[in-house]
Amino acid sequence: MSRPASPSVIVDHSKCIANKGCRTCIDSCPTDILAIDHEGRVIMAYDQCWYCLPCEHDCPTGAIKVEIPYLLR
Amino acid sequence: MAEADYPTRHIVTDILVIGGGTAGPLAAIKAKTRNPALKVLLLDKANVKRAGAIAEGMDSVNNAVIPGHATPKQYVKEITIANDGIVNQASIHAYAVRSHDMIRELDSWGVKFEKDETGDYAVKKVHHMGAYVLPMPEGYAVKKVIYKQIRKQGVDVTNRLIATRLLLAKDGSVAGAMTLDSRSGEFVVIRAKAVVLCTGAAGRLGLPASGYLFGTYENPTNAGDGYSMAYHAGAELSGLECFQINPLIKDYNGPACAYVTGPFGGFTVNAKGERFIKSDYWSGQMMLEFWRELEGGNGPVFLKLDHLAEETVTRIENILHITERPTRGRFHEGRHTDYRSDLVEMHISEIGLCGGHSASGVWVDENARTTVPRLYAAGDLCNVAHNYMLGAMVFGAIAGADAAELYGEGPLPEIDEAQIEVERQRVYAPLRRQEGLEAEQVEYKLRRMVNDYLQPPKVTRKMEIGLDRFAEIRADLEHIKAGNPHELMRAMEVFAILDCAELAAHASLYRTESRWGLYHYRPDHAERDDANWFCFVEVRKGADGRPEVFRRPVPDYIVPVGEDERNAYNELRVEAAQ
Numbered sequence: 001m002s003r004p005a006s007p008s009v010i011v012d013h014s015k016c017i018a019n020k021g022c023r024t025c026i027d028s029c030p031t032d033i034l035a036i037d038h039e040g041r042v043i044m045a046y047d048q049c050w051y052c053l054p055c056e057h058d059c060p061t062g063a064i065k066v067e068i069p070y071l072l073r
Numbered sequence: 074m075a076e077a078d079y080p081t082r083h084i085v086t087d088i089l090v091i092g093g094g095t096a097g098p099l100a101a102i103k104a105k106t107r108n109p110a111l112k113v114l115l116l117d118k119a120n121v122k123r124a125g126a127i128a129e130g131m132d133s134v135n136n137a138v139i140p141g142h143a144t145p146k147q148y149v150k151e152i153t154i155a156n157d158g159i160v161n162q163a164s165i166h167a168y169a170v171r172s173h174d175m176i177r178e179l180d181s182w183g184v185k186f187e188k189d190e191t192g193d194y195a196v197k198k199v200h201h202m203g204a205y206v207l208p209m210p211e212g213y214a215v216k217k218v219i220y221k222q223i224r225k226q227g228v229d230v231t232n233r234l235i236a237t238r239l240l241l242a243k244d245g246s247v248a249g250a251m252t253l254d255s256r257s258g259e260f261v262v263i264r265a266k267a268v269v270l271c272t273g274a275a276g277r278l279g280l281p282a283s284g285y286l287f288g289t290y291e292n293p294t295n296a297g298d299g300y301s302m303a304y305h306a307g308a309e310l311s312g313l314e315c316f317q318i319n320p321l322i323k324d325y326n327g328p329a330c331a332y333v334t335g336p337f338g339g340f341t342v343n344a345k346g347e348r349f350i351k352s353d354y355w356s357g358q359m360m361l362e363f364w365r366e367l368e369g370g371n372g373p374v375f376l377k378l379d380h381l382a383e384e385t386v387t388r389i390e391n392i393l394h395i396t397e398r399p400t401r402g403r404f405h406e407g408r409h410t411d412y413r414s415d416l417v418e419m420h421i422s423e424i425g426l427c428g429g430h431s432a433s434g435v436w437v438d439e440n441a442r443t444t445v446p447r448l449y450a451a452g453d454l455c456n457v458a459h460n461y462m463l464g465a466m467v468f469g470a471i472a473g474a475d476a477a478e479l480y481g482e483g484p485l486p487e488i489d490e491a492q493i494e495v496e497r498q499r500v501y502a503p504l505r506r507q508e509g510l511e512a513e514q515v516e517y518k519l520r521r522m523v524n525d526y527l528q529p530p531k532v533t534r535k536m537e538i539g540l541d542r543f544a545e546i547r548a549d550l551e552h553i554k555a556g557n558p559h560e561l562m563r564a565m566e567v568f569a570i571l572d573c574a575e576l577a578a579h580a581s582l583y584r585t586e587s588r589w590g591l592y593h594y595r596p597d598h599a600e601r602d603d604a605n606w607f608c609f610v611e612v613r614k615g616a617d618g619r620p621e622v623f624r625r626p627v628p629d630y631i632v633p634v635g636e637d638e639r640n641a642y643n644e645l646r647v648e649a650a651q
Contacts, residue, residue, distance in 0.1 A: 030119040030128055030294050031287060032233065032255060032559060046559065048287045051400045054123040068404050071285040072324050 004047035008069045009034065009055060011042045015063035018042045025055035025064055079258040079558075081497065085485065086114040086229065088476050089249060089263055091236050092271035092299070093117035094125015094292075095462055096452030096469030098219045100269040101228040104473035104481070111481045113228050113473075114263065118235040118255065118562065119294050122220055125273060126292050126453065127462060130213035132396040133332050134186070135199075135461040137207035138172035142196040145169035149632040151202050155356045155642050156432050156458040157588050157601065159312070159609060162631045164457045164468075167439035171467045176207070179466075183218045185211040197336035201352040201642055206332050213396045234261055235562050236298060238496050239268060239306040239448065242486030246446035247306055249488075251496045253565065258504075258558035260497055264485055267447045267476035270435065271469055272299030274317065274453040275573040277566065279423025279528060280520035281326050286513065288326050290319055290422040291453075299454040300426060301569035303435045304576065304620075309444040309613045311436035311456040311625070313573075313580035316529065316592045317427035318360050320353075320374070323420035327398035329376045331355070334393075337385050339378045341419065343371040348647050355430060357590030358642045364421060364529075364591050375416035386412045421591075423520075424528055426573055429453035429460045431592055433577075436611060436625070441472035444613075447486065449476055502551075503564045509554030512564040519546050519567065523574050527581065529594045536578050543575050576612050576620055583622040584610045 009025075016022075019040055026034045026042065034055060035045040049069055056064040067073075088104045090097045093115050101115040117124040138148045148169040153160050176194070180186060187195040187208040198204040209215065223230065233256050240249035240262070249264040276291020287293040304310055320341070322329050331341070331353030343349050343366050350362050366374050378386060389412065394402030410417060428434030434456035441449045449472035452465035460468065503509070526539025550568060555561040586602035587595050608624040615621030 027120055027232075028123045030123055030125075030292060032119065032562075048293070048563075050287055050289070050293050052128055052292070053399050054128055057129075058123070066400065066403075068325070068400060068407060069285055069288065071283045072288050072326065072404070073407050 003043065003045055006070055007044035008049045008051060008067045009044040010065045010067060012063045012065070013041055015061045016042055017061055022060065024058050024060060028054040028058045030054065079260060079501065081260045081262060081493070084114070084261060084263045086263060086265050087111040087481055088113045088267050088269065088473070089265035090115045090269045090271060090473065091250060092125070092273060092452070093121030093230070094271065094273055094452065095127055096465040097269070097271035098223050099466045099469035100271060100451055100473035102222050102226050102473065103470040104477040105226040105228050107474045107477040108481045109227070111477055114265070115223065115228050115230050116234050116236065116252065116263070117232055120232045121223065121230050122216065126295070127215060127397070128292065129399055130215050130396045131209060131462050132212045132330065132392050133209055134176065134207040134463045135332055136172070136205045136459065136463055137176060137194065137196060138169045138205065139176070139194050139196055139207070140173060141193065143203045143205055146632045147203050148205065150634055150638070151200055152459050153630070153632070153634055154639060155201070158607060158634070158639060159432065159588070159627060160458050161438070161628050163439040163628060164437060166631055167471065168457060168460060168464045168467045172463060175463060175467050175470070182222055184215050185209060199332050199335045199352070200354045201645065206336065235565060236302060237500055237565050239302050240264065240488055241306060241492060242488055244486070245307065246486055247448040248486040251493065253500055253558065253562060255558050255562040258561070260500065262493055264488065266480040266483055266485055267449065269449040269451060269469070269472045269476055270299045270303060270454055271452045272454050274425050274427035274429065275300050276425045277570055278425045278520065278573050278577070279523050280517070281423045282420065283324055283326065286516060286520070290321055290326055291425055291427070295453070296566035297426065297569045297573035298566065299450070300435065300576070301572040303443060303448070303450060304572060304614055306448060307445050307614055308448060309436040309611045310434070310576060311609050311611050312433045313426055313577045313612055314584050314593050314610055315432045315589050316577070317425040317431045317433065318529070318591055319355060319422045319430065320360065320363050320419050321422045322401065322404070323418040325401065325404040326422060327401060329417060329419060330393065334376065334378060334389055337389055338381050339376060339389070342375050342377045342416070344373055345371065350645050351647055352645055356642055357431065357592035358645050359590065360421065360592065361590035361594060362646050367421065374419045376419055377416055378412040379414055379416065383413065424523065426577060427453045428456045428458070429465055431589070432456055432458035440475045441468050442475065447480060500561070500565060503553045503555035504561055506552070506554035509552045510549055512553050512555065512560060512567050515546065515549055515553055516567045516570065519571055519574065522546070527574065527578055529591050531581050531593065531595045533582065533595070533597045536582050540575065540578050543571060543578065546571060579620045579622050580610050580612050
């Protein structure tokens, strides 16, 4: 399936340290929907979010904000 | 990548625990402490640190049996009545007598439980009869505390492996599992002397009203894999007609949660602002009254907190917006709902299968043994009625210790290697297809059909049509395609969801009576019929490969239930609201 047009996991790339090798959010996501794109940035690759927050809570730089998926909002 | 690019890797361990959520970690810890010389492997399809229903913690123990507040016998009686008599009291008793010790052990590890000024556990009353709810003020940390124990005991942990089938030994016992690495795409065969299945509920069965596939009540990684694996290994599944249906925040689809708000003075009301149920404890009987209110013109149904003092509401927010489902606060904010001035609109969840919240799971005895040698089940996956988080931990502990004791020192069972190639072919088939159906579309259609045909009220003709549709979708499974290991994982989950849907339909059709309130409400057979149906309904894979449905007698009670008590949970409606 294609990448969601309006992702519920929002990454602030100015704070994210994926370029330093951090993979914390990718490792903590229960549904394994976060990935590194071709430019080395963290993206929500699949629209399979449980809006559960481990990615946001475990992020060492506070770069992630999870929103309620649109269909539930 | 072509299938040939994904190699098969082999692992050998003594005890394999599948599922790193709630029951699994305790199974692994207790197997290891029973015999530290054993190799114990804890596997999860996600990351054990954040796996399962309590990835973001839990706000309370729903079923604490603590001296001075309740006795094991009282608890066994309460759950027997709440589950309309269809229980194996021996397994509920096995939990109840270990409940207090488990709380004290978790306490010693660093899990915080609410205590009164004397240092005693501060138990609250939410159930219809006794008092069993123990708040966990820092419940968000429970997974972290347990993870430290996993590391301390030397349990091996492996993440991102999805188990697809159990390995069978030549004698029909279980000898490990076959798994797919959802990152690398490797096929990983794990041989073990015993397997403890702790894969949680079948939570991706019904489609939530929102239509969002992953907006489920249960953690959506709990797709029913364990039900499917146990079934194909020949194990007996129990009570699959006793669905899980919960009262949840509408659209958000998470608990409100009555166990938290009830002791603070919150309660459920109808559109007129009137109370209509006496107890907010989750039972099928309560859900039937809830459903009648929603459907009968008195809805919507709301959780009422706006009468509470400011400091009380703040305390509730500090629990509900931090633990278990912490995005609750964001959802309310988006809808402009403030507990201080607004009622919280409630709804009923999609259907699921779950031992921990209702009573639908793999049959186990009081030692957590399934009907297949060397295979254990614990947590939401096993049918120990209303067992919840603490029950999952206790049954995990029982399973791990028993497996280590019985099988830890023995030989590795011999297997027939042919089954590995058969499973490899099945698992990688979607990757081989250039053209085909998207797993997501098949899943959506399947779960919509589950809603259309299996959701109570259960109508015979509808369920029969449902089985026809499910058979057509089974043919569609031969056309699912996947582009990478992640999509392959999701595709394999659809196979498990379909197994659960078919088995739930067969079990529901077999029991020609109504029982457990809404969980098995059949208008064609509207009355409870103890003369014919005071028994478990069980399903296993028959010799012809088709589901075989049969009765299992309810074992003799350890704790007798008086005639005057047995209907207590059928008298939940507040008379004035009728």
